Amino acid sequence: MSITLEKLTKRYGPTLAVDGLDLAVRPGRVTGFLGPNGAGKSTTMRMVLGLDRPTSGRALVGGRAYDSYKWPLREMGALLEAKAVHPGRTGRNHLLAMARSNAVPDRRVDEVLAVVGLTDVARRRSGTHSLGMGQRLGIAGALLADPPVLMLDEPVNGLDPDGVRWIRGLLRDLAAEGRTVFVSSHLLSEMQMTADHLVVIGHGKLLADAPMTEIMGGHATLEDAYYELTGSAA
């Protein structure tokens, strides 16, 4: 299953946040989603989830609009803001409510909590969690219904070095299993180690959609290549 964008456009008043994006995010590889702040990455991801309505164009998951699925969590798992959990609810109860909304068996909750290493703290109210724990809980939610597509917005945010390494391995494993993995990040060095393919946008427009090796070209680091692409180099 792929994520496909067709002339996807979002306008906020006079501002074009996303400007006619055409894109196919393919399975079996980690696709990094790069762009400066305000480039339209989060807006694009919200439109893929059906949270924001496109001004024009379409965003499809497996050829259909995400919000047209009866059990959408089984098609695509997403991590948007890490703190999207009620602070008064425990992490485990959050995942239980999530599982039940898509008729996923309750036992999956304990399975994904073990995968992300939160078994011990999941019965504490999530307001007491650190940012890193919040990220892990969000990733647990994305994995909950074992979906073929994963879309993660800044999953590395707030993770300690162990966590960063863990998520790198997790994303690579998920892609190796044949899943579609679409990840945004600001950490270029991290992306250089994780992604097989890169999508770069600036001012809502597609700047590049190519394999990592091609984007790197003759550059020593992804950072150099990125600044050349986005034109915001010092």
Place this chain on the structure above:
Amino acid sequence: MRAAIRSEWTKLWTTRTVWWALLGAFVLMAAAAGQNAIYVENGDVTTASVAVMSVTIAQLAFVALAMLVMTGEYSAGTIRATLSWIPSRGRLLSAKIAVVSAVTLVTGVAVGLLGGVIASAIVDDSGSIAGDAFKIGIYLVLLGALATGLGAALRGPVVTLVVLLMTIVVIPPLLQLPDIAVLNGIADAFPGVAGGHFLYGDADPYPPLVGLLILAGWAALAVAAGWQVLTRRDA
């Protein structure tokens, strides 16, 4: 739909809000029923059911709970997560209303019975309780649907609660104060006043059933507005 209701049911009972609201409902009812029963016993007020009088106070806890089920999603920042689990806006809003209604009906009847029990301990002839308690439950369910729908339309907990309080508690008595026919007529169209005519079984200005229908109409309008905003506006 069953999955959406199970999910919302789980969410309702896994924060403290619901417990505080329900505790508040019982405490407010007990206090109001005690006070009203003493007024009735002293002959200051002549009304059949102390419980029905006391709902005016106790309903605030139910209204707060209902509107928080929707507005809490926005204030806690969970609405995007919730909509990614249940993208159908109609299904989500229906599930929330179903859960609020079930809890409100059971607790509303229990609160009504509590008011009756307290009244009968103070007033010699407090009249029958069971029928009134059931009517209180129905009234609170409709008010809860109104509050949930309005919460979806307005999103903010503070603005939603202010609008609800103005509509139910503040404006109608101000309209009725001068006792002018036109103003009384306007007040009779307000949801709380209409519901009150239903609860008291008033024959004037319209039969009790019409009062119930007016309240149901307001609830339907609020739910429709909430659904429209959920569907059209970005989350």
